[in-house]
Amino acid sequence: MHVFLIRRLLAAVPVIIVVTVFVFALLHLAPGDPAAIIAGDLATAEDVAKIRARLGLDQPLLIQFFTWVGQLLRGDLGNSIFSAHPVSELIGQRLEPTLALTAMTLFISVVLAVPLGVIAAWRVGSWVDRAVMGFAVFGFSVPGFVIGYVLIWLFAIELDWLPVQGYTPLAKGFWPWLSNIVLPSVTLALAYMALIARITRAAMLETLNQDYIRTAHAKGLATRDVLMGHALRNAAVPIVTVIGIGVALLIGGVVVTESVFAIPGLGRLTVDAILRRDYPVIQGIILVFSGAYVVVNLVVDMLYTVLDPRIRY
Amino acid sequence: MATAIAAAKTSVPPRARGRVGAFLRRHPTVAIGGALLIAIVLASIAAPWLATVDPISIDPSHRLRNPSADNWFGTDRFGRDLYSRVVYGGRVSLVVGLSVAGLATLIGLTIGLISGYLRAVDRVVMRVMDGMMAIPAIMLAIALIALSKASILIVIVAVTLPEVPRVVRLVRSVVLTIREQPYIEAATAIGTSVPRIIVRHLLPNALPPLIVQATYICASAVLIEAALSFLGAGTPPEIPSWGNIMAEARPYFQLKPWMVLLPGAFLAVTVLAINLVGDGLRDMLDPQLARRM
Numbered sequence: 001m002h003v004f005l006i007r008r009l010l011a012a013v014p015v016i017i018v019v020t021v022f023v024f025a026l027l028h029l030a031p032g033d034p035a036a037i038i039a040g041d042l043a044t045a046e047d048v049a050k051i052r053a054r055l056g057l058d059q060p061l062l063i064q065f066f067t068w069v070g071q072l073l074r075g076d077l078g079n080s081i082f083s084a085h086p087v088s089e090l091i092g093q094r095l096e097p098t099l100a101l102t103a104m105t106l107f108i109s110v111v112l113a114v115p116l117g118v119i120a121a122w123r124v125g126s127w128v129d130r131a132v133m134g135f136a137v138f139g140f141s142v143p144g145f146v147i148g149y150v151l152i153w154l155f156a157i158e159l160d161w162l163p164v165q166g167y168t169p170l171a172k173g174f175w176p177w178l179s180n181i182v183l184p185s186v187t188l189a190l191a192y193m194a195l196i197a198r199i200t201r202a203a204m205l206e207t208l209n210q211d212y213i214r215t216a217h218a219k220g221l222a223t224r225d226v227l228m229g230h231a232l233r234n235a236a237v238p239i240v241t242v243i244g245i246g247v248a249l250l251i252g253g254v255v256v257t258e259s260v261f262a263i264p265g266l267g268r269l270t271v272d273a274i275l276r277r278d279y280p281v282i283q284g285i286i287l288v289f290s291g292a293y294v295v296v297n298l299v300v301d302m303l304y305t306v307l308d309p310r311i312r313y
Numbered sequence: 314m315a316t317a318i319a320a321a322k323t324s325v326p327p328r329a330r331g332r333v334g335a336f337l338r339r340h341p342t343v344a345i346g347g348a349l350l351i352a353i354v355l356a357s358i359a360a361p362w363l364a365t366v367d368p369i370s371i372d373p374s375h376r377l378r379n380p381s382a383d384n385w386f387g388t389d390r391f392g393r394d395l396y397s398r399v400v401y402g403g404r405v406s407l408v409v410g411l412s413v414a415g416l417a418t419l420i421g422l423t424i425g426l427i428s429g430y431l432r433a434v435d436r437v438v439m440r441v442m443d444g445m446m447a448i449p450a451i452m453l454a455i456a457l458i459a460l461s462k463a464s465i466l467i468v469i470v471a472v473t474l475p476e477v478p479r480v481v482r483l484v485r486s487v488v489l490t491i492r493e494q495p496y497i498e499a500a501t502a503i504g505t506s507v508p509r510i511i512v513r514h515l516l517p518n519a520l521p522p523l524i525v526q527a528t529y530i531c532a533s534a535v536l537i538e539a540a541l542s543f544l545g546a547g548t549p550p551e552i553p554s555w556g557n558i559m560a561e562a563r564p565y566f567q568l569k570p571w572m573v574l575l576p577g578a579f580l581a582v583t584v585l586a587i588n589l590v591g592d593g594l595r596d597m598l599d600p601q602l603a604r605r606m
Contacts (some may be wrong), residue, residue, distance in 0.1 A: 015443045016447075037460055145559065149577060256540050270455065273459070289449055290452075
């Protein structure tokens with residue numbers, strides 16, 4: 001287990017290196033002079049030169065890269081061009097709403113999508129199965145910001161059950177927090193649920209055909225125990241894998257969903273940074289999001305050995 | 314051996330031509346998706362004739378009108394006709410979707426073939442692809458666009474980039490499975506050149522899953538373009554696209570929800586149609602994948 005742990009951690013290193021090089025290269029591969037674009041249309045030549053010096057763009061490429069990586073290793077993501085605040089501080093301030101939104105989305109998705117997939121596979125070909133698969137195509141196709149507006153229109157405007165937009169920190173009470181976070185979480189969960197339900201169904205269909213399932217039925221086990229104890233347990237690995245991969249989908253969705261629901265999280269920070277062309281902030285957020293993706297998938301890989309003791313690395 | 318060589322010379326995948334009609338009858342959702350998609354494509358091509366007025370003509374005296382006989386979807390804050398804008402908006406979505414699907418497939422196919430054939434290149438390429446896949450597609454596109462002047466071309470490039478690794482992985486896995494097959498060995502033994510093996514044997518095998526993948530990439534590209542334009546980092550505001558029409562209508566959503574929901578519905582139906590066609594193609598061309606999904 002320890003050997004596996006170390007090997008898996010080492011395997012994540014090249015991924016992180018590639019991400020870092022890529023994020024750095026983006027600034028230099030983009031057509032045109034980044035300093036001029038960041039400065040905007042109204043900037044004077046002097047402003048452009050100032051920005052170029054501040055970003056270190058006047059230095060040789062390799063020196064720029066290693067200075068930047070050196071700062072990263074010390075946890076320094078640089079400073080915002082717009083507000084001069086450290087990027088890590090800006091990200092820290094926006095972390096709670098985004099974490100709350102993703103945690104809630106993950107909870108809703110797994111709790112609803114896994115049972116849906118199990119039932120669809122158990123009753124394959126029935127109307128339940130068709131409804132679940134239909135929902136899956138629907139969830140993949142309807143963009144988050146369209147769903148978000150439909151939900152706002154229905155539950156916040158027409159029915160007036162929930163607040164239209166905004167975010168209340170958890171510290172101000174559970175119910176106010178929940179009433180604000182429910183609609184964005186459902187919005188974000190839809191595509192993710194579609195993905196999980198589809199894979200759960202496919203993985204379950206495979207295990208339900210196995211001999212030991214028939215044996216379990218034959219020895220008189222209740223259907224529920226066969227489904228949950230035998231079939232789902234053995235179908236768990238692909239399901240957990242797709243939950244990990246789906247985090248990329250979730251992160252993309254966060255940016256859009258936070259924008260629709262006016263949630264002051266990392267997604268909103270991203271949008272504000274785009275509009276101001278605040279490149280250090282954009283770089284910092286990409287690194288944080290990609291890092292989160294790598295860590296989640298690392299955890300998923302570790303879970304494999306727990307879920308399926310046959311897996312040895 | 315003789316049969317293997319014969320097979321190597323004539324391995325063309327079975328054609329599905331005559332079965333299409335029967336297939337559509339068995340899968341009505343595919344037929345519906347296909348019909349919708351054809352309608353959307355035709356409407357986008359015919360936009361200049363379908364639109365009632367010029368989509369960018371400003372009429373300040375007719376701002377924020379409700380839907381009426383003159384303005385079927387109402388007007389926006391500059392008095393521009395929303396129906397005409399939505400009709401033109403489809404063009405951007407389809408151009409971006411098709412270009413990205415085509416570009417990502419071509420680039421991914423090239424890299425995947427090389428990577429599958431040359432072990433030395435493969436290790437480096439796959440690490441780079443792993444790294445690229447760790448960056449969420451929208452974030453990668455945002456980073457590129459934030460540094461460029463807004464244009465549809467930049468959007469296409471920015472959306473293509475994150476889709477490439479998916480194609481590379483697919484093509485590479487096909488190459489790795491196929492190159493171990495006896496008939497490839499036979500083809501090599503009788504002196505078939507590598508380019509010829511690629512064209513005659515690898516491409517026909519890679520094509521069905523590639524076409525299916527291209528459809529899904531097209532759907533995903535339409536979604537990402539709309540999301541980018543919605544966030545203000547996509548199609549420049551002077552060209553109407555479903556994403557930026559929705560973004561401009563946001564401040565009026567509580568009073569005039571249709572201004573946001575109508576372009577949103579067109580977007581959703583288009584992506585749904587592409588996905589339905591993709592699922593149909595998958596069931597028809599790639600039964601193995603269909604069983605796994």
